[in-house]
Every structure is written in structure tokens, then in C-alpha cells.
Amino acid sequence: MNARTGGVAATASRGGQIAFAGVGIELGGKTIIENLSFAVSPGEFVCIVGASGCGKTTALRLAAGLYRPSRGTVSFSGAAMAGPRRDIAIVFQDYGKALLPWRTAAGNVALALEAAGVPSAQRAPRIDALLDKVGLPAHGAKYPSEMSGGMQQRLQIARCLAQEPAALLMDEPFGALDAMTRQGLQDEVLALVGASGATVIFVTHDLEEAIYLGDRVIGLLPHPGRIGLDLEVDLPRPRDQLATREHPEFLRLRRELFDFIRTSEA
Numbered sequence: 001m002n003a004r005t006g007g008v009a010a011t012a013s014r015g016g017q018i019a020f021a022g023v024g025i026e027l028g029g030k031t032i033i034e035n036l037s038f039a040v041s042p043g044e045f046v047c048i049v050g051a052s053g054c055g056k057t058t059a060l061r062l063a064a065g066l067y068r069p070s071r072g073t074v075s076f077s078g079a080a081m082a083g084p085r086r087d088i089a090i091v092f093q094d095y096g097k098a099l100l101p102w103r104t105a106a107g108n109v110a111l112a113l114e115a116a117g118v119p120s121a122q123r124a125p126r127i128d129a130l131l132d133k134v135g136l137p138a139h140g141a142k143y144p145s146e147m148s149g150g151m152q153q154r155l156q157i158a159r160c161l162a163q164e165p166a167a168l169l170m171d172e173p174f175g176a177l178d179a180m181t182r183q184g185l186q187d188e189v190l191a192l193v194g195a196s197g198a199t200v201i202f203v204t205h206d207l208e209e210a211i212y213l214g215d216r217v218i219g220l221l222p223h224p225g226r227i228g229l230d231l232e233v234d235l236p237r238p239r240d241q242l243a244t245r246e247h248p249e250f251l252r253l254r255r256e257l258f259d260f261i262r263t264s265e266a
Helices: 008-013 056-064 105-115 120-133 149-162 179-196 207-213 248-265
Strands: 018-027 030-040 045-050 069-074 088-091 167-171 199-203 215-221 226-232
Touching: 018 056, 018 167, 030 056, 030 069, 030 105, 045 056, 045 207, 045 248, 056 088, 056 199, 088 149, 105 120, 105 149, 120 149, 149 179, 179 207, 207 248, 215 248, 226 248
Parallel strands: 045 199, 045 215, 088 167, 167 199
Antiparallel strands: 018 030, 018 069, 215 226
16 A cells, blocks of 8 residues: 555545535436445545536535535535635636636736635745746746647646645646646646655546556446445555556456446446
8 A cells, every 4th residue: 555545545434524424415406426435535536537417516516515515425524515715726627717818827827826815925825835836937927828738737737736725626627738748737736745645536538547647536426426436556656657457456457448448337
């Protein structure tokens, strides 16, 4: 068991940091999720996969407090979620809409510091440190429109990290990026999360991405969304884009997830 998953079972038995208990939700008169129960331990990196329409993004929004369940409870550190929390940050897939186009990169990061009440005199060094941390050390004066897709997503991550979140929820954040940019950001996220100790729920369609990043991969069945698979990823860290993907356990997990998705879509 690697350093990030130590103690997972014991914490999960106490409910976990983020916990779903018998959760169901209707949207537009349709049951999207039914009887969803799982727990994510502090510092754990859990990826959620599943066929289109299985409720992955809905589950993430429930975890963020953006949706209220129709049945069951979603809790954070033992307390029922009553709405969005400042210690939970969300990285959206559409970075273009997530960023404020009239603010510079530094101004976008400052938004989170302003919301937290950080005095203006203390913001500049923190902004510079965050931009440096995500690989944008000389881009603070640029506007989002002057940045590539990968740079914009790095900027969105920096703004989320400015919240100093206990949990980071990511909704297919690399889905619109090219393969090389995606792999680079995967490694950056693993390093940033490892340094911060944040709990992560990461939604993706990419099975290899889920295995590469996660301590666990949860597979949702569709119509309505419910757990069909919960796999522990027993691969050594730090992960490596070549060695990890060639590991026999990686290949075994990829086949198991592929078979699950193929069966669930049938």
C-alpha cells in the first residue's frame, strides 16, 4: 500500500472525508443517481469513470454542494453538505468559461484570495508563488485569451490552489487538451496534490488517465447512476508516464475497466 492510501480502509469505515450514503437525485423528473454509497478518505485520489450519462458530473456536483440529494446524504468531514464550501475547490473542464477574461492571470488567482479576505499587501507574493508552482512564472500579466489551453487550465488550477482547499474536485479537466499537454498536466497535478495533501475526486472518460492518477477507480453503471466497480490501484508512486503504463498491474486494471465499460454500455 503506497503512502497516499495508507489508512484508507480505516478512515472509510468512519465515513471518510467525503461520504455518500444512499444518495439519489432526480433532475428534470428523471432519476440520475440512485443508492450511491462510497467514501473518500483524507488525501485519497479517487477517479470516477463510466459510460456517458451515468451521472459522473452529477456526483461531482453533489460532492461540491452544488446539488442537494433527493434521498440520502452527502457529508464532508462528518457534517451534511448544506451548500458550496470554501475548503472545496472545483476545476472545470471548460477552462475558457471558468476564467474571467477581463482579468489577467494574476487577477484571476487574486479572485480566490479576495474572496478569502487576504489583505491586498499579502496577495502579490502568494500569487507569484502559485503561478510559479503551476509552471506560469512569467505570465501573470497575460490575459486568458493570450494563453494556450494548457496554460489556461494551469491558471484555473492555480486559482483553486489559492483557496488552500481540503478537497479538489476535477471534472474532466484535461479532456480538451492534446495528448502531450494532458500527460504533462497529469504529472503536475500529482505533484501539486501530493504536496498539498488535498483529497481529490477526479471525473474522466479516459480509463488510462484514471488508473495513472488514482488510488482508487470507481466505475458507475448508467440509468440510473450507481456503483458497479470499485478498484484499488496498487501501483507504486511516484508514477511515470512510461514505466507505470507498462506495469503488468496497469495493464490488468485497464482490461478490467475496459470490460466494465463495454458491458455497461451494452
